[in-house]
Amino acid sequence: MNDRIKKASRHTNQSEGLIFEKSSPGKRAFELPPLDVPASDPAKALGANHRRAGIEGFPEVSEIEVLRHFTRLSTWNYAIDLGMYPLGSCTMKYNPRVNEFVARLDGIATEHPYQPQELSQGCLKILRLLEKCLLEITGMDAITLQPAAGAHGEMTGLLLIRAYLQKQGNPRKKVLIPDSAHGTNPATAVIAGYEVENIKSESHGQIDVDKLRDLVTEDVAALMITNPSTLGIFEQRIPEIAEILRAKGALLYMDGANMNALTGVTRPGDLGVDVMHLNLHKTFSTPHGGGGPGAGPVAMKKILEPFRPVPILVEKEGGRLVLEPVRPDSIGRVKAFAGNFGVLVRALAYILAYGPGIRQATEDAVLNANYIREQLEGVYELPYSLPSMHEVVFSDAIQKRNGVSTMDIAKRLIDYGFHPYTTAFPLIVAGAMMIEPTESESKEECDLFIDAMKAIAEEAAAKPEIVKTAPHTTRVRRLDEVGAARKPILRWKPAAHRSEAAD
Amino acid sequence: MRYLPKSPAERQEMLAAIGAKSIDELFSSIPERFRLREALKIPGPYSEAEVIQYFKERAAENSNGYTSFLGAGVYNHLRSVVTDAIIQRGEFLTSYTPYQAEITQGTLQAIFEFQTLMCQLTEQEVANASMYDGSTATTEAVLMAERLTGRRRVLVARSVHPEYREVLKTYAKNSGLRVEEIPFTASGMVDAKALQAALKDDVAAVVVQSPNFFGAIESYAPLADATHAAGAMFVVAIAEGVSLGLVRPPAEADIVAMESQSFGLPPSYGGPFAGVIASRDKFVRQMPGRLAGQTTDSDGQRGFVLTLATREQHIRREKATSNICTNQALCALAVTVHLTLLGKEGLREMAEQNLSKAQFALSELLKIPGVRRTFEAPFFNEFTVELPRSVKLVNAQLLREKIIGPLALGTAYPELTKRALVCVTETTTRAEIERFAGALKRVLERPV
Numbered sequence: 001m002n003d004r005i006k007k008a009s010r011h012t013n014q015s016e017g018l019i020f021e022k023s024s025p026g027k028r029a030f031e032l033p034p035l036d037v038p039a040s041d042p043a044k045a046l047g048a049n050h051r052r053a054g055i056e057g058f059p060e061v062s063e064i065e066v067l068r069h070f071t072r073l074s075t076w077n078y079a080i081d082l083g084m085y086p087l088g089s090c091t092m093k094y095n096p097r098v099n100e101f102v103a104r105l106d107g108i109a110t111e112h113p114y115q116p117q118e119l120s121q122g123c124l125k126i127l128r129l130l131e132k133c134l135l136e137i138t139g140m141d142a143i144t145l146q147p148a149a150g151a152h153g154e155m156t157g158l159l160l161i162r163a164y165l166q167k168q169g170n171p172r173k174k175v176l177i178p179d180s181a182h183g184t185n186p187a188t189a190v191i192a193g194y195e196v197e198n199i200k201s202e203s204h205g206q207i208d209v210d211k212l213r214d215l216v217t218e219d220v221a222a223l224m225i226t227n228p229s230t231l232g233i234f235e236q237r238i239p240e241i242a243e244i245l246r247a248k249g250a251l252l253y254m255d256g257a258n259m260n261a262l263t264g265v266t267r268p269g270d271l272g273v274d275v276m277h278l279n280l281h282k283t284f285s286t287p288h289g290g291g292g293p294g295a296g297p298v299a300m301k302k303i304l305e306p307f308r309p310v311p312i313l314v315e316k317e318g319g320r321l322v323l324e325p326v327r328p329d330s331i332g333r334v335k336a337f338a339g340n341f342g343v344l345v346r347a348l349a350y351i352l353a354y355g356p357g358i359r360q361a362t363e364d365a366v367l368n369a370n371y372i373r374e375q376l377e378g379v380y381e382l383p384y385s386l387p388s389m390h391e392v393v394f395s396d397a398i399q400k401r402n403g404v405s406t407m408d409i410a411k412r413l414i415d416y417g418f419h420p421y422t423t424a425f426p427l428i429v430a431g432a433m434m435i436e437p438t439e440s441e442s443k444e445e446c447d448l449f450i451d452a453m454k455a456i457a458e459e460a461a462a463k464p465e466i467v468k469t470a471p472h473t474t475r476v477r478r479l480d481e482v483g484a485a486r487k488p489i490l491r492w493k494p495a496a497h498r499s500e501a502a503d
Numbered sequence: 504m505r506y507l508p509k510s511p512a513e514r515q516e517m518l519a520a521i522g523a524k525s526i527d528e529l530f531s532s533i534p535e536r537f538r539l540r541e542a543l544k545i546p547g548p549y550s551e552a553e554v555i556q557y558f559k560e561r562a563a564e565n566s567n568g569y570t571s572f573l574g575a576g577v578y579n580h581l582r583s584v585v586t587d588a589i590i591q592r593g594e595f596l597t598s599y600t601p602y603q604a605e606i607t608q609g610t611l612q613a614i615f616e617f618q619t620l621m622c623q624l625t626e627q628e629v630a631n632a633s634m635y636d637g638s639t640a641t642t643e644a645v646l647m648a649e650r651l652t653g654r655r656r657v658l659v660a661r662s663v664h665p666e667y668r669e670v671l672k673t674y675a676k677n678s679g680l681r682v683e684e685i686p687f688t689a690s691g692m693v694d695a696k697a698l699q700a701a702l703k704d705d706v707a708a709v710v711v712q713s714p715n716f717f718g719a720i721e722s723y724a725p726l727a728d729a730t731h732a733a734g735a736m737f738v739v740a741i742a743e744g745v746s747l748g749l750v751r752p753p754a755e756a757d758i759v760a761m762e763s764q765s766f767g768l769p770p771s772y773g774g775p776f777a778g779v780i781a782s783r784d785k786f787v788r789q790m791p792g793r794l795a796g797q798t799t800d801s802d803g804q805r806g807f808v809l810t811l812a813t814r815e816q817h818i819r820r821e822k823a824t825s826n827i828c829t830n831q832a833l834c835a836l837a838v839t840v841h842l843t844l845l846g847k848e849g850l851r852e853m854a855e856q857n858l859s860k861a862q863f864a865l866s867e868l869l870k871i872p873g874v875r876r877t878f879e880a881p882f883f884n885e886f887t888v889e890l891p892r893s894v895k896l897v898n899a900q901l902l903r904e905k906i907i908g909p910l911a912l913g914t915a916y917p918e919l920t921k922r923a924l925v926c927v928t929e930t931t932t933r934a935e936i937e938r939f940a941g942a943l944k945r946v947l948e949r950p951v
Contacts, residue, residue, distance in 0.1 A: 115569075152635060264543055481810065
């Protein structure tokens with residue numbers, strides 16, 4: 001490892017098996033208060049044929065073992081709390097601890113979705129204030145907080161478009177999606193009952209507006225764009241794009257995954273976007289938690305409002321808030337209850353902490369990305385030269401000459417104490433290296449990252465093997481993914497059954 | 504601002520390095536006329552203390568101090584403080600989806616353990632890493648059955664959670680699925696004869712829930728046999744997971760869709776929870792969502808990776824089994840920790856306490872003149888009773904005694920007016936049950 005790099009050093013971590021392997025009959029980690037009513041005989045109450053004997057293989061361990069087990073596992077993870085996590089498109093920013101605290105308050109975490117609405121005014125006020133803040137941030141007219149994640153928001157948004165067009169007599173057939181889009185976009189279009197037509201980007205990585213003009217027909221329901229695009233570049237001709245769609249009666253959907261580049265600076269509603277989702281687990285700091293939970297509110301223009309999924313939050317006389325379960329034109333329900341409420345609480349806590357100053361977060365995010373771009377341009381190839389917003393996409397073209405790929409460089413970053421950037425995405429860049437530092441990184445952390453990236457480039461030129469076999473410092477080396485998929489082992493089985501798993 | 508780690512001088516230094524005169528220059532690609540000139544009209548900035556104060560004030564406007572007899576898909580169960588301590592470790596909380604396996608082995612192994620626990624609970628062979636919740640898991644189970652059978656008709660029991668059915672219908676509307684409902688019998692269970700009559704060779708899936716929305720435990724075998732005879736898939740939804748500590752699991756099911764909120768997740772006004780899909784090995788390639796699998800590294804050590812990703816949207820795009828990407832991972836971790844803490848004996852005991860308390864509550868309520876049991880089917884921790892007057896009016900009066908009464912079934916089932924769905928868990932004390940019964944008796948004695 002290059003001696004200049006000061007961020008990481010090796011340390012011992014504890015080995016740990018599966019919890020099932022530590023189990024021993026008779027141990028326990030949880031005790032209930034004594035039963036204060038007469039005990040029922042399950043066989044009698046349920047009927048003998050409904051009664052379960054016991055759960056085979058279920059763990060039996062003590063409390064200290066549970067705590068150590070999961071604590072040890074946790075030490076095998078990288079996390080924002082440990083350092084920069086520059087995964088492009090994922091917006092891995094600081095997750096404020098106060099958000100966790102308020103989401104767990106008595107009176108917040110304890111509330112039941114079916115309790116009387118007069119006893120839920122606190123919950124409903126939280127939802128109302130979040131709605132207002134997000135509408136102000138997006139410049140839209142109406143919003144639903146129901147969707148549980150970005151992809152769920154995309155689906156909700158496309159169903160709104162479908163319902164709106166249907167109401168006019170024809171839901172149409174196709175959704176246009178740029179080749180730089182997230183994979184969820186085309187997968188979502190199919191679920192909403194649409195065919196996908198891909199649009200190639202032009203040579204600067206922007207949507208090819210001339211080609212778009214040819215593609216937009218009366219068969220097209222919508223164009224789904226990501227802005228800034230997955231190249232981290234602002235779609236400059238977006239008002240013109242909106243105009244082309246409007247002329248043919250199609251709508252403009254914006255994937256808000258990259259809203260961290262725009263918050264407080266410009267508003268999608270002003271740009272001509274008809275409907276969009278936000279990823280509260282990206283832009284609004286709710287923790288990723290190893291893959292979720294998230295929340296994907298969908299903001300829209302007036303024309304789509306009647307179709308919002310139920311329940312709808314409504315303000316009655318005197319400021320009383322109610323969730324109304326029925327609307328004649330609604331697309332229906334997309335999820336049980338009132339959305340991922342606990343995630344919504346955290347997002348509001350984040351917004352309140354910043355207030356209008358949230359613009360500074362956007363500015364710092366864009367500053368960090370451009371600083372890294374400036375320092376690494378030339379060391380790594382920059383395939384698209386238009387100005388970067390909150391993230392910058394390089395490629396491995398220079399290192400590839402020595403047989404070193406984006407994945408190798410990413411794995412070597414681990415040895416230098418960083419989480420890898422996003423590899424091999426967007427698909428339109430061969431060997432993509434997509435770097436999103438977010439506003440949460442200090443100049444010092446950005447400099448350490450830049451040093452690490454430069455050191456790896458030197459290694460790729462001088463001793464490529466060390467990069468190609470990285471990581472060298474982790475608890476496990478590169479894992480056999482092909483073998484995992486060929487003979488899937490997706491659960492633990494007791495020893496007696498083990499031979500089956502090995503077959 | 505306390506979350507931003509840069510001094511004004513550092514910002515200037517970085518701008519200078521970039522060669523920009525001002526921060527505005529970095530936004531030059533946004534057309535001038537679309538750039539906001541005024542500050543956003545949102546409240547704040549709030550100090551940490553003010554943030555906490557705001558939410559404490561909202562919390563005080565909710566149901567603190569009330570005793571609740573609500574369940575209906577969201578259950579109040581004991582949770583150990585250990586669970587929250589673990590899921591708040593930054594290494595779990597602030598880590599991303601474990602695509603870079605070498606530095607996310609903790610999350611990956613925990614998912615593998617979650618999948619194992621879900622298989623053990625449901626007696627299925629394979630379980631995924633989570634779906635959004637029970638409602639979308641049920642829907643995704645149906646879509647999975649559609650892919651596996653190539654058929655387009657779905658029979659769903661009316662005794663399945665009303666909101667689960669609504670979500671299913673939202674998804675079905677646009678994918679050409681026809682959803683038909685199967686009635687329930689006087690005993691509160693799926694009408695097997697009606698099911699038999701509706702089953703044809705165009706049915707992709709039959710969906711039942713157990714314990715069902717009325718609390719009744721279904722008999723799987725005859726329903727599964729009829730379903731399989733028609734070549735359809737038997738999908739079982741489970742909204743109250745704790746029942747599996749005592750009630751026979753749906754071993755006959757082809758796909759199980761479960762809400763795991765009962766395992767360590769607070770009610771939190773309806774989310775975030777964690778849905779699960781469990782099924783048979785032979786169907787795994789049509790499963791939606793992430794899967795963690797065991798493998799080895801280049802030194803031969805055991806390790807875990809996300810696997811069978813060719814089902815997923817980031818690889819397959821429009822041909823993926825689902826559009827799901829972000830799931831409910833941290834909730835699934837909480838479930839894993841909670842079930843590990845409970846263990847074999849703890850879960851059984853918790854389930855037994857639920858059963859005993861519900862039996863006790865029913866017997867107390869049946870002592871009140873005019874209160875009758877609605878369905879004869881066996882139940883776990885929820886049951887349906889008929890009151891001599893409107894449940895909503897009764898509940899309004901119970902509120903005055905700081906009791907949140909049982910769910911009025913008439914809203915979702917017009918034929919069940921005056922019926923109330925009562926939920927009692929291990930967290931409900933005998934004193935609370937007796938206070939509820941006493942209050943209900945007094946309310947019903949009053950003239951209308």
